[in-house]
Amino acid sequence: MTNNVVSPQDFEKKCKQAEREHEARKLEMLLERVKKQIEHRGDPTQKKVDVPKPPLVAVGNGIPRFLSRSVIFER
Numbered sequence: 001m002t003n004n005v006v007s008p009q010d011f012e013k014k015c016k017q018a019e020r021e022h023e024a025r026k027l028e029m030l031l032e033r034v035k036k037q038i039e040h041r042g043d044p045t046q047k048k049v050d051v052p053k054p055p056l057v058a059v060g061n062g063i064p065r066f067l068s069r070s071v072i073f074e075r
Contacts, residue, residue, distance in 0.1 A: 006014075
């Protein structure tokens, strides 16, 4: 029979190696995502992204107040 017991030092080493490999995979995925974004940015056939509209501002009593969309319909 073989001894399958792992020493605590070996376990720590394996955990650290697994963490490094996981971080490396995350970095590779991030780099791929950035590369795709750069490719799409240079592609003129892609649609432009619409810039979100600024929130509505109501001025009452001289104090500006931001309105949510639901406030308009409450009245």
